[in-house]
Amino acid sequence: MFGKELLNARQIAKELGISYTYFFKIRKEGCPYHQLGNQGRKYYVLKEVQDWLLVNSQR
Incomplete structure (x- = not known):
């Protein structure tokens, strides 16, 4: 990952x-x-974000 x-x-x-x-x-x-860890930085996985957008764009 x-x-x-x-x-x-x-x-x-x-x-x-x-x-x-x-x-x-x-x-x-x-x-x-x-x-x-305890960092404030956020990281993203492209596939997860794309899947989330597909599901949430249909609301």
């Missing part, structure tokens, strides 16, 4: 083709993320 699969917010926004600002709006709505 480590390596290329864990992306930071800028990387995930780029992969999704959306703005960094818009990604944070999505995250506030419950987009899945991971935190390593």
Whole structure:
């Protein structure tokens, strides 16, 4: 799961083709993320975010 699969917010926004600002709006709505240790940094797995977007875009 480590390596290329864990992306930071800028990387995930780029992969999704959306703005960094818009990604944070999505995250506030419950987009899945991971935190390593006690760090405040959040990391994302592209497949998890894409799956979440597919399910939540149909609301």
